[in-house]
Amino acid sequence: MKPLILKLSVLFMLGISSSMSSATENGADSYALGAEGMMAGALPPPGIYLLTYYQNYHAGRFDNGPPNFHLDVNALIPRLVWMTEKNYLGGQLGFYAIQPMVDLRLSAAGMSDHNSALGDLMLGSMLGWHQGNHHWIGAVETVLATGKYDTPTATQPVVANIGKNYNTIRPILAYSYAPPNGIDISTKLSYSFNDENDDTHYTSGDYFAGDYSIGYKLTDKFKVAVEGYVFKQVKSDELHGEDIKMRGQVLAVGPAVQYQDKNWSIEAKYLTETQVENRPEGHTGLLKFIWAF
Template sequence: MIRRPQNTLLSAVALIGLGASLPGVSQATEGGGTSYPLGAENYLSGAMPPPGVYGQLFVNHYEADNVRGNDGDKLPVDFRVRANAITPRLIWVSDYSLFGASVALHAIVPLVDLKVELNGQSQSKQGLGDIIFGPALGFHHSEKFHSTLALDMIAPSGRYDRDDLANTGRNYWVIEPVYAMSYIDPNGLNLDAKLMYDFNRENPATDYRSGQEFHVDYALGWGLGNGWVLGIGGYYYRQTTDDRQDGERIADNKGRALAIGPSVKYSGTNGWFVTAKWEQETQVRNRAQGDAYWVKLTVPF
């Protein structure tokens, strides 16, 4: 009989995308941001816990002071962005099963503090971001290997104005299929990958439709046998199709990025755990380049 992990949660985690608009600057996807916060996940992204109700709290800080063009060179703009988010997430793992997997639902409500500076202009916004929700199926293949299938919906609930530098929402729906997997060994190798593909709808305020996006949050570490896992984590991002505005394709504008940095996890008693990481972006194309800091606390109710 396969034992389920007692201190893990399903994947399909998302917080906020960067709601900064950069008028006059060529950027992949509208405003150069994403609806999913790249690199949000860490260890245990693909393992679903036993039936019950679980809470998570994400704390995130992101900052960048340069924008990269299609060739990877820094663009000649005076730019800086600072984004903070405190984001609660509620997860319900049911007693029901489907195709041999546990059925779960989750909802995420991000609270955002954003400041953007561009060529002498500056704007700040605080408030609700875009809410994420969806169902998931959790599979337990062995004592150490687990996976999750999910379908996230990202709703345009955040504040948006097409003429603003800073927006806490992106003003369009996103459909995001998710597959996540986790290999968990408290005394050895820990490997996690959360694969996502974004189908962006059109922004009705601008007639702009951002291209489709593929991205992976990953973590690789070694368990020390005392609750600690030490290693690295980050994300890989690549835009797969061109943006379109008023039905016309925008060429040579696809985004790309790779991020990596130190990552750590500590598992306590009674099923709670905390993860933390710092990730630095590199190999960036048509996007802002910066650093992100993440802390995630998970507590069973």
């Protein structure tokens, strides 16, 4: 069977799932593409912080995927961060937990499904370093298969699954350069290792993903930026141990603005996807709100 036909067959046998963004198995993954932007590499002082993300994602086509494809995702993602006073290897220690809440509408090839549920729980630990205008973060994130997941059936082959039904380990590096002249150059890079979906015997291939931001501070409180994300699958998916030799990729870019006050900030962006291969293609709007307790 040719790779494209095999991939399409797998999509209809297993159902198509998604949460915040999409990649790998059935065009879906747990990485929040585009969520981070300005000062992504700078951790705050010790304390407790609430970060709340809202994302609307719409895709009207699936490259090398099923016909008549439409995907609409609305996600509210609270992230609780605890920065401790402890230091290891010269870096400040912190922890975080993320629990997505997702509403997903999906249609493909004349079939449709809708789901609203909790997504997969994410837990992470991190170290942050600061040296003059340079800021770094090193982190390890675990994505647990806790979200709602329904195994597709012959009568319901297209399923709007919120959870992925597999676990992920994700090392992360982030960096920001913020000199006094107002420039803000930031990036967050990650690599994801996925285990097998026990219900489908499908293993999503390893992939590289990253957010980027090139911004400028217009005033003490207001910044503008060009932001986006990249995704590149570097290992093929597997079904029952056999490679499916199609790998996803995407590049997204768009404008962003940020307003920051004493103990809170809000960032908004609109990103359009291009250079898409073997995955949904669309656009996304994101809001990120940070509150320091």
